[in-house]
Amino acid sequence: MSVPYSAGLENVIASETGISYLDVDNEEIVLRGYDLLELAKRRTYLDVVGLLLDGALPTPPQRTAIEEKLKSEYGFPQEVLTMLQMLPINANRMDILRTGISAIASYDLELEDRSHGANYRKAIRLLAKVPQIVANGFRVNARLPLVEPRGDLSYTGNFLYMITGLEPTETEEKIFDQSLVVYSEHEMPNSTFAARVIASTQSDMYGALTGAVASLKGTLHGGANEAVMQMLLEAGSADGVEALMLGKLQRKERIMGFGHRVYMKKADPRALLMKEALAEIAEVRNRAELYEMCVIGEELMRREKGLYPNLDYYAAPVYYLLGIPIELFTPVFLAARTIGVCAHVIEQHENNRLFRPRVLYRGPRNLHPDN
Numbered sequence: 001m002s003v004p005y006s007a008g009l010e011n012v013i014a015s016e017t018g019i020s021y022l023d024v025d026n027e028e029i030v031l032r033g034y035d036l037l038e039l040a041k042r043r044t045y046l047d048v049v050g051l052l053l054d055g056a057l058p059t060p061p062q063r064t065a066i067e068e069k070l071k072s073e074y075g076f077p078q079e080v081l082t083m084l085q086m087l088p089i090n091a092n093r094m095d096i097l098r099t100g101i102s103a104i105a106s107y108d109l110e111l112e113d114r115s116h117g118a119n120y121r122k123a124i125r126l127l128a129k130v131p132q133i134v135a136n137g138f139r140v141n142a143r144l145p146l147v148e149p150r151g152d153l154s155y156t157g158n159f160l161y162m163i164t165g166l167e168p169t170e171t172e173e174k175i176f177d178q179s180l181v182v183y184s185e186h187e188m189p190n191s192t193f194a195a196r197v198i199a200s201t202q203s204d205m206y207g208a209l210t211g212a213v214a215s216l217k218g219t220l221h222g223g224a225n226e227a228v229m230q231m232l233l234e235a236g237s238a239d240g241v242e243a244l245m246l247g248k249l250q251r252k253e254r255i256m257g258f259g260h261r262v263y264m265k266k267a268d269p270r271a272l273l274m275k276e277a278l279a280e281i282a283e284v285r286n287r288a289e290l291y292e293m294c295v296i297g298e299e300l301m302r303r304e305k306g307l308y309p310n311l312d313y314y315a316a317p318v319y320y321l322l323g324i325p326i327e328l329f330t331p332v333f334l335a336a337r338t339i340g341v342c343a344h345v346i347e348q349h350e351n352n353r354l355f356r357p358r359v360l361y362r363g364p365r366n367l368h369p370d371n
């Protein structure tokens with residue numbers, strides 16, 4: 001075979017899609033024709049949900065209808081909570097999420113229906129229930145009291161409320177919503193690819209999302225946001241950040257939150273938006289030093305390695321100041337990305353070609369077992 005080989009499928013086109021595209025040259029993340037950053041500044045997460053599911057930005061009444069549909073699906077199977085309680089206490093939060101999503105599949109009566117309507121309804125159910133697994137999965141597992149969803153709060157407000165147990169202020173909700181928008185969809189990252197590969201066998205949406213959770217857990221992908229915050233806490237101060245990062249670079253360790261397969265030598269536009277959000281929430285919380293530490297780290301990496309921050313670098317301290325426990329940062333990323341993954345599964349099911357690549361065989365040949 002003389003087909004070109006690219007390790008890690010770097011720069012390989014894996015799918016045709018009408019969902020999103022990273023236009024790196026023009027520094028634009030295109031979401032069904034719109035610029036993701038413009039959506040984050042001028043619209044809400046539920047608008048993006050409508051855009052990705054229906055193909056067009058919803059009007060205000062349509063957005064309300066989407067929110068009503070989501071709230072009507074807040075009910076959660078008690079049996080699944082019991083299952084999550086049976087996992088070893090303090091299990092990894094992404095493992096709890098993976099198990100929870102896998103388990104709720106069997107309670108969806110339309111699980112095996114791949115029609116557009118059924119897939120759409122499953123996406124709505126997942127969007128309603130995944131935040132609850134994020135917020136209550138660890139509580140039930142740690143034998144803590146659960147926080148019930150509140151229908152009087154917005155979808156986003158309720159999600160943050162269920163995580164922290166506190167009703168968010170307008171500013172907190174706005175910043176959290178912006179983070180959900182920037183995390184919502186990003187073309188063909190490893191997790192979305194994993195989901196599309198699974199969906200391409202005509203497997204179901206829950207299974208595809210479960211695979212995406214496993215992919216997102218890794219620190220080269222979504223797991224980086226938790227690692228960033230651990231690093232910032234370990235550094236403790238502006239001087240500490242310099243010393244810690246320089247030490248890591250000398251030991252040839254990777255610094256989480258920097259670099260990106262697609263934006264390697266350019267800034268991730270989403271990181272810049274979260275940097276602005278960090279400045280805002282740091283001022284509200286009187287934590288300007290955290291913002292300064294991050295900026296020092298950003299400048300150091302540009303100077304020393306020519307590397308730029310990715311979204312996880314600035315989303316991590318934003319989540320920290322919003323009062324989200326560090327071990328929920330990656331689960332929150334997955335909850336935000338659920339809409340993107342579901343849109344890709346729907347697209348894959350509707351225009352399917354089984355993924356089945358080949359290999360460059362480097363092993364031995366012509367061996368024979370002894371008789």
Ligand SMILES: CC(=O)SCCNC(=O)CCNC(=O)[C@H](O)C(C)(C)COP(=O)(O)OP(=O)(O)OC[C@H]1O[C@@H](n2cnc3c(N)ncnc32)[C@H](O)[C@@H]1OP(=O)(O)O
Pocket residue numbers: 008219220221222224253254255256257258259260261262305307310311312
């Ligand atoms: C929202 C998201 O999921 S974004 C990704 C989140 N993940 C992270 O932040 C983890 C840290 N970053 C990384 O590990 C990488 O930048 C990745 C995995 C994101 C992309 O990696 P790849 O496209 O495979 O790039 P690759 O690993 O080949 O790196 C190219 C060069 O940059 C260096 N490099 C890349 N990222 C980093 C980093 N974070 N710290 C230090 N060096 C780095 C590599 O060591 C390599 O250098 P070399 O050519 O001298 O060996």
Ligand SMILES: O=C([O-])CC(=O)C(=O)O
Pocket residue numbers: 183185186188189190221260261262310311
């Ligand atoms: O695109 C990628 O490879 C990773 C990423 O930034 C994301 O999933 O948001």
